[in-house]
Amino acid sequence: MAAAAAAATSLRNYTDFVPPHQLVEEAGKKVLQINLSAAGFKKEQLRVRIDNHGKLRISGERQVSGNRWSRFHKDFQVPDDCNAGDVRARFDSRDRVLHITMPKLSPAEEEPKAAAAATPADHGAAQAQQTAAPADQEKEDKEEEDDDGAANDGAAAGGTALVTGRRKTPWRVVLAVVLALVAAAGFYAKYRLMMDPSAADGGHGLIGFSDH
Structure with a gap:
């Protein structure tokens, strides 16, 4: 048939x-x-x-x-x-x-939808920062070691060495932001199912x- x-x-x-x-x-x-x-x-x-x-x-x-x-x-x-x-x-x-x-x-429904729509771009930026952070941290650690070495050499020679302090990248803050964005993405997925039963x-x- x-x-x-x-x-x-x-x-x-x-x-x-x-x-x-x-x-x-x-x-x-x-x-x-x-x-x-x-x-x-x-x-x-x-x-x-x-x-x-x-x-x-x-x-x-x-x-x-x-x-x-x-x-x-x-x-x-x-x-x-x-x-x-x-x-x-x-x-x-x-x-x-x-x-x-x-x-x-x-208005109450529009706010979480707008926040969820912005999440993918923010998440991508956070991932880029997370990827760049280890390399920057390693570079800064290396520069700090070089400065410390120069200071020690100057002290040993009887001279005075001036070491300029450097501000480290707060990688722990970046990690916290990434975790928050992942949680927001989970909320968006739940909200999407609630808003669109066909999903x-x-x-x-x-x-x-x-x-x-």
């Missing part, structure tokens, strides 16, 4: 089209409106999915006649100020417009249609 269905699908003659759309800003949310009035689609012929990168994948296909089919596919990135884990879809059967509602993040099931969550 599966083979027969696959064979029937391969015989379909598809016509692709790009439906008009607009992004509407409303109080506390953004709504993506896709106009399907000219295409004759029904709700059961549409599919709205969201991946773990916050990208909406909207598609639909319907039989026109015989082996002639009409279809469309559209990807849309959920805005950064919207909650990707709370996206809802609604199809208005009267005007045949697909409404995809994306609630905006509250836990392979990154492709199917969004059901609401009636209002």
Whole structure:
């Protein structure tokens, strides 16, 4: 039966089209409106999915006649100020417009998201500092040994040697910063799963249609 269905699908003659759309800003949310009035689609012929990168994948296909089919596919990135884990879809059967509602993040939700977004760059900088720190420390230790040696030689010769103090790199502080960033990265991973449930099931969550 599966083979027969696959064979029937391969015989379909598809016509692709790009439906008009607009992004509407409303109080506390953004709504993506896709106009399907000219295409004759029904709700059961549409599919709205969201991946773990916050990208909406909207598609639909319907039989026109015989082996002639009409279809469309559209990807849309959920805005950064919207909650990707709370996206809802609604199809208005009267005007045949697909409404995809994306609630905006509250100020309390935006702060950890902004901090998590900055973590990768900060973590990379900290790693670079950590890599450079041992070499700098070794160089400074070598210079200090040379200065101490010069001072001892001067004292032995009956002279007076002036040794200029050098400020050492606080590598322990760098290590503490790296550990803090690793902890922040763990918090971001937990926050990502909470904000985007589809990340836990392979990154492709199917969004059901609401009636209002």
